[in-house]
Amino acid sequence: MKKILSKLFLKSIGWKLVGEVPKEVKKAVLVCAPHTSNWDFPLALASFALADLKVNYFIKKSWFFFPMNFLFKATGGIPVDRSKNHGLVDSMTLLLEESNEMIIAVPAEGTRSWVSKWKTGFYHIAKSANVPIIMGFVDFKVKEVGFGPMFKVCGDFEKDMSKIQAFFENKNGKFPNKYNPKIF
Template sequence: MVRLFFLACFKLLGWRIEGNLRSDLKKCVLIIAPHTSNWDFILGVASRSILRFKANYLIKKEVYKNNLLTWFFNYTGGIPVDRKSKKIDLVGSVVEQFEKRDSMVLTITPEGTRSYVEEWKTGFYRIALRAKVPIVVVGFDYSKKLVIFLEEFTPTGNMDEDMAHIKGLFVGVKGKHPELGVH
């Protein structure tokens, strides 16, 4: 029912999806960029529903104060994290989740915010490398009304080269607010 709703919304609004996760891919870090709007969340939930895969995402624990929001974020795959604590090894704790589960698609926005940032956060890369899972690169292109699966990428351990390659995949992909996105 939810899938049909999102399919209808995509058709009415002129959005389309190119690509998908491999059917045999059980674990990965799925990165989405550019992340420039709250609408990206809705677009992501709709896309994964249409494509019939489940995904988790990290969300700051502060939004878990309200019971209704807690239910909603749990239902949509949210994993609350304390981003401000220096005592928590966030990468390590997420890697443990990958090790404990038979399947896990973890969605992360490399910018870590909807605002413009000079540099991407590297947690997604470090998680994928330590968990020994591929990175699936997805673009949300509002100018073309397109959700596009750009590449499945295995991190090599050379973060500088790998990050340059991944960022290069987003050339021409325009977020809802292009001035805030990948440059």
């Protein structure tokens, strides 16, 4: 049912899903960008459903209020108190290590506002848990949502981040003035 509704949703607004996540991938960090609008959320959920992915994602703790908390919990939301994010990388790494299957989606900018550089927790989680990074995106210019390349971090931060930056530099958020594709 989720698949049918997701397909209808994307079709009704003129969007399409592109790319895929290999079925054998059981654990990964899904780095998501650009994140400039609340529309990113339903588009991402639709892409997860159409790709048959069970994804957990970070969301600001203040969004976990009645009745929204039920929606976020049901769709894989993990509340994050951004004022107390110390230990988040360690706790997410442990969560991945203890799970048989888990894909964690992380909005790389950490906010819908413009940032001078991306947060790098997604990178450190993937490196510490020894799981691949999958690139997930929305592109409002071409009305596409989906998945780009997947790779294992090599440990050379600049080399890995350059690869990520090259993929995302031509993606367009709903509000382009809120997106900085120069990530580090």
